[in-house]
Amino acid sequence: MALIVQKYGGTSVGTTERIRNVARRIAKWRRAGHQVVVVPSAMSGETNRLIGLAREIQSEPDLRELDVVASTGEQVTIGLLAMALKAQGIEARSYTGWQVRVVTDSAFTKARIQGIDEHRLRADLAAGIVPVVAGFQGIDGDGNVTTLGRGGSDTSGVALAAALKADECQIFTDVDGVYTTDPRIVPEARRLRQITFEEMLEMASLGSKVLQIRSVEFAGKYQVRLRVLSSLTDPDLDLDTEAKSGTLITFEEDEHMEQAVISGIAFARDEAKLTVMGVPDRPGVAYAILGPVADANIDVDMIIQNASVDGSTDFSFTVPRGDFNRAMAILEQVRTHVGARAVVGDNRICKVSMVGVGMRSHVGIASRMFRTLSEEGINIQMISTSEIKISVVVDEKYLELAVRVLHRAFDLDQQPA
Amino acid sequence: MALIVQKYGGTSVGTTERIRNVARRIAKWRRAGHQVVVVPSAMSGETNRLIGLAREIQSEPDLRELDVVASTGEQVTIGLLAMALKAQGIEARSYTGWQVRVVTDSAFTKARIQGIDEHRLRADLAAGIVPVVAGFQGIDGDGNVTTLGRGGSDTSGVALAAALKADECQIFTDVDGVYTTDPRIVPEARRLRQITFEEMLEMASLGSKVLQIRSVEFAGKYQVRLRVLSSLTDPDLDLDTEAKSGTLITFEEDEHMEQAVISGIAFARDEAKLTVMGVPDRPGVAYAILGPVADANIDVDMIIQNASVDGSTDFSFTVPRGDFNRAMAILEQVRTHVGARAVVGDNRICKVSMVGVGMRSHVGIASRMFRTLSEEGINIQMISTSEIKISVVVDEKYLELAVRVLHRAFDLDQQPA
Numbered sequence: 001m002a003l004i005v006q007k008y009g010g011t012s013v014g015t016t017e018r019i020r021n022v023a024r025r026i027a028k029w030r031r032a033g034h035q036v037v038v039v040p041s042a043m044s045g046e047t048n049r050l051i052g053l054a055r056e057i058q059s060e061p062d063l064r065e066l067d068v069v070a071s072t073g074e075q076v077t078i079g080l081l082a083m084a085l086k087a088q089g090i091e092a093r094s095y096t097g098w099q100v101r102v103v104t105d106s107a108f109t110k111a112r113i114q115g116i117d118e119h120r121l122r123a124d125l126a127a128g129i130v131p132v133v134a135g136f137q138g139i140d141g142d143g144n145v146t147t148l149g150r151g152g153s154d155t156s157g158v159a160l161a162a163a164l165k166a167d168e169c170q171i172f173t174d175v176d177g178v179y180t181t182d183p184r185i186v187p188e189a190r191r192l193r194q195i196t197f198e199e200m201l202e203m204a205s206l207g208s209k210v211l212q213i214r215s216v217e218f219a220g221k222y223q224v225r226l227r228v229l230s231s232l233t234d235p236d237l238d239l240d241t242e243a244k245s246g247t248l249i250t251f252e253e254d255e256h257m258e259q260a261v262i263s264g265i266a267f268a269r270d271e272a273k274l275t276v277m278g279v280p281d282r283p284g285v286a287y288a289i290l291g292p293v294a295d296a297n298i299d300v301d302m303i304i305q306n307a308s309v310d311g312s313t314d315f316s317f318t319v320p321r322g323d324f325n326r327a328m329a330i331l332e333q334v335r336t337h338v339g340a341r342a343v344v345g346d347n348r349i350c351k352v353s354m355v356g357v358g359m360r361s362h363v364g365i366a367s368r369m370f371r372t373l374s375e376e377g378i379n380i381q382m383i384s385t386s387e388i389k390i391s392v393v394v395d396e397k398y399l400e401l402a403v404r405v406l407h408r409a410f411d412l413d414q415q416p417a
Numbered sequence: 418m419a420l421i422v423q424k425y426g427g428t429s430v431g432t433t434e435r436i437r438n439v440a441r442r443i444a445k446w447r448r449a450g451h452q453v454v455v456v457p458s459a460m461s462g463e464t465n466r467l468i469g470l471a472r473e474i475q476s477e478p479d480l481r482e483l484d485v486v487a488s489t490g491e492q493v494t495i496g497l498l499a500m501a502l503k504a505q506g507i508e509a510r511s512y513t514g515w516q517v518r519v520v521t522d523s524a525f526t527k528a529r530i531q532g533i534d535e536h537r538l539r540a541d542l543a544a545g546i547v548p549v550v551a552g553f554q555g556i557d558g559d560g561n562v563t564t565l566g567r568g569g570s571d572t573s574g575v576a577l578a579a580a581l582k583a584d585e586c587q588i589f590t591d592v593d594g595v596y597t598t599d600p601r602i603v604p605e606a607r608r609l610r611q612i613t614f615e616e617m618l619e620m621a622s623l624g625s626k627v628l629q630i631r632s633v634e635f636a637g638k639y640q641v642r643l644r645v646l647s648s649l650t651d652p653d654l655d656l657d658t659e660a661k662s663g664t665l666i667t668f669e670e671d672e673h674m675e676q677a678v679i680s681g682i683a684f685a686r687d688e689a690k691l692t693v694m695g696v697p698d699r700p701g702v703a704y705a706i707l708g709p710v711a712d713a714n715i716d717v718d719m720i721i722q723n724a725s726v727d728g729s730t731d732f733s734f735t736v737p738r739g740d741f742n743r744a745m746a747i748l749e750q751v752r753t754h755v756g757a758r759a760v761v762g763d764n765r766i767c768k769v770s771m772v773g774v775g776m777r778s779h780v781g782i783a784s785r786m787f788r789t790l791s792e793e794g795i796n797i798q799m800i801s802t803s804e805i806k807i808s809v810v811v812d813e814k815y816l817e818l819a820v821r822v823l824h825r826a827f828d829l830d831q832q833p834a
Contacts, residue, residue: 020474050493053497054496057437057500057501058501062500062503065497065500065511067496068492068495068496068511072493075486076467076486078485079482079483079484079486080474080482082485083474083483086479093481094485096485096562143516145513
C-alpha cells in the first residue's frame with residue numbers, strides 16, 4: 001500500500017465528463033488499497049475567463065483581489081471532483097488552500113509555499129477518505145487568499161507530497177511524459193522513461209512545458225519522486241501498467257538510469273538578442289547595463305561577455321521577444337551612461353539546448369554539436385554552457401532544422417543500451 | 418455621517434459594466450462622507466451555472482461539496498467589485514465569509530448565521546476602507562464553507578448591518594421598491610414608501626419576491642432599518658434623492674406611517690389543495706396526517722380543519738403544486754391509517770392575500786373582501802386569517818381578476834391621506 005498524490009491538470013478536468021473519468025481513475029487506485037490525495041487544477045479555460053473579467057474591470061488588476069477571483073476556479077473543481085468520487089462510492093472531502101492550510105508568503109499571484117499543515121489530511125487518509133485539495137492557492141499569514149502563479153497546481157501537488165512524505169507524486173496531464181524533444185518537430189522523438197531533476201529543470205526552463213519549473217525545484221529539494229503521466233488513457237487501464245507509465249523524474253542518478261549522454265533537446269522560440277558594443281572593461285559595467293533592464297521587470301536569460309580587447313568588450317544577452325523594444329530603449333539610455341560605442345539587437349533568433357547529465361563524464365559533446373550545426377550551414381551566434389547543458393543561439397529560421405539534425409546526430413531516437 | 422450597508426443583487430452586478438456602475442454609486446456615498454460596507458451577490462446566472470455543473474456530476478449533489486462550489490460565485494464578485502472601487506480611487510478590500518468570519522450552523526445549502534466577527538470590518542471602516550463582503554456564504558464551527566440558501570445575500574447584508582449597528586441596510590435590486598401588488602397584474606399598483614416588517618413578512622412569503630423572507634425576519638429581530646431600492650437608476654443620481662427612494666421597511670409602525678388599512682395584495686400561483694374527508698375527530702389526527710407530509714419534505718402552507726359534525730371532520734391544506742402528486746400518494750396511505758373516508762385534491766388553485774397592519778383596528782375588512790369577490794362571481798374555496806392578513810384560495814383562473822378588483826375596492830392605487 002502506497003501513499004500517492006495525484007495532480008490533474010486543467011484539460012484532465014475540463015468537462016464534467018472528464019471529471020467523472022478522473023474519479024474512476026482515482027477509485028481504481030483507492031480500491032487497490034492505496035491512499036490517495038488529489039490536487040486538481042481549474043477546469044481548462046476557467047482561469048483565463050476569470051482573469052479576463054478582472055482585466056475588464058482594471059487593466060492592471062489589484063493583485064490581492066485578482067487572487068481572490070482567480071482562486072475560485074480550483075475551488076469549483078475540488079467540489080465537483082469530491083462529488084464525482086462520492087458518486088463512485090469513494091469517500092472524499094474537498095479542501096481549499098486555506099482549509100488545509102497551505103501557508104504562503106504574501107506575494108500575490110506568485111506566492112511561495114512556506115508550510116503545509118497536513119494533520120487533517122492524515123486523519124482523512126487514516127479514515128479511508130480521499131482528500132481533494134485545491135491546487136494553485138494558499139493563504140498568507142494575514143488570512144489573505146494567495147495564488148502560486150501559472151502552473152502552480154504542480155507545485156501544490158509536489159508540496160503536498162513532500163509534506164505527507166508520499167511515495168510518489170503523479171502529475172496527470174495531456175501528454176504521456178517527457179520526450180527527447182518536441183514530437184511536433186521531430187516525429188522520432190522518444191518518451192524518456194526517466195530523467196533526473198537537473199535535466200528536467202533545464203528542459204522545463206527551455207520550453208518543454210510539461211511541468212512548472214518551480215514544482216521540479218521543489219521536488220528536487222524535498223526528494224519527492226515525481227512522475228508525469230497521461231490522463232487521456234482509459235481510466236480503467238490496468239493499474240500496474242499505469243503505475244509504470246509516463247516519465248519518472250528521479251533524484252538519484254543511478255536509479256535504473258538510462259545511460260544516454262544526452263537526454264533531450266530543448267528550445268525556446270520568441271527570443272531576442274541585444275549587444276552593447278565597445279563597453280569599457282571596468283568593474284560595475286555589467287550591473288550598469290543589466291540593472292535598469294531588471295528594474296523594468298524584463299527577464300534576462302543568456303548573458304555573455306567576451307574577453308576584452310584594448311580595454312573594451314562586447315556585452316550580449318537575450319530577452320523574451322515581447323520585451324525587445326523596451327530593452328532596446330533602455331540600452332540606448334544606458335549606452336551613453338556607460339560610454340559604450342553602440343547597441344545592436346536582433347529579434348529573430350531562437351535558442352537550442354542539449355541537456356544531459358552524461359555530459360559531465362563525456363568530452364567532445366560540444367564540438368560534436370557545433371560540427372553538426374556547421375555541416376548544415378547553421379551559424380551559431382551565441383554559446384552558453386553549464387554542467388549539463390549546452391545552449392546556442394541561432395537564426396530563428398533554423399530552429400526546426402537544428403533540433404532535427406542534433407536529435408539524429410546524438411541517436412536520441414534510439415533507446416539507450 | 419452614517420454607516421450604511423449596501424447589498425447588490427445578481428442583476429446589479431451581472432456584467433463588468435454594471436459592476437463599474439455599482440462602484441460609482443458606492444463612491445458617491447463614500448465621497449459624501451458615509452461609511453459603506455458592500456455585500457454583492459454572484460453575477461446573475463452564475464449560481465445556476467455552478468449548480469448545473471454539480472448536477473451534471475451528481476443528480477443530488479453532496480451538500481457540503483455543493484456549498485464549496487456555489488460559494489465561488491460571490492467570491493468572484495467581491496474581488497471584481499473591490500477592483501472597480503480601487504479604479505474609482507476608493508480604498509476597498511474584499512472578504513469571503515470565512516475571512517470575516519460569518520459563523521453559521523452546519524446546515525449546508527441553508528445554513529443560518531450564528532454570529533459575525535465585525536472587528537476587521539470596523540478597523541477597515543475607521544481607516545476609510547470599504548469592505549466588500551461576499552453575501553450568501555459563511556463558515557461553520559469545523560471550518561467548512563456554508564451557504565445560506567437562495568437569496569441568502571439579503572440575509573448576509575442584514576446580518577452585517579445588525580452586527581455593525583448600521584444606520585441603514587440598503588438592498589439594491591432590479592425593482593424600485595415594494596408595490597401594493599404586482600404591477601404586471603395591476604398597472605395602477607403603487608410603490609409603498611414604507612411598510613412594516615410584519616406586513617413585509619406576509620408580502621414576502623406570498624410571492625412578492627423582492628426580499629428573502631429570512632432577511633426580513635432578521636431585520637425585524639435586530640431592528641435593522643431596511644430599504645429596498647433600485648440599482649438601475651443613474652449611479653450619479655443625487656444622493657439625497659437616492660437616500661429617500663425605494664421602500665423603507667420600518668420596525669416602528671408610527672414612523673411617519675402611511676395610514677392605509679391595507680398595504681398590499683400578495684398572491685401565490687402554483688398552489689395545490691388537498692382535503693382528507695371524514696376524518697374521525699380525535700386527538701393526534703392532525704399530526705397523523707401532516708407528519709408523513711412533513712417527513713417527505715413537502716412545505717405545507719394553509720391548514721384548515723372545519724368544526725366537526727357527527728364526530729368527523731374535513732381536513733384541508735395547501736402545498737406547492739410541484740409536490741401535489743407526492744402529497745396525494747402520501748395521503749392515500751394515511752387515509753386508511755386514520756380511518757378517513759376519502760382524499761380529494763385540486764392542483765389548479767391559487768392564493769390571494771390582503772395584508773395590512775391597519776386591519777387590527779379596522780373591522781369589516783374581511784366581509785368587504787368577500788363581497789368584492791362574490792360580486793365578480795369568484796368562489797372562495799378556503800379562507801385563512803391572521804392579525805394582519807386575510808388569505809383566500811380561489812380557482813387559479815381568477816387570480817388576476819381577484820387581485821385587480823381587490824386593489825380597486827380598497828383604493829390601493831390612491832396615496833393614503
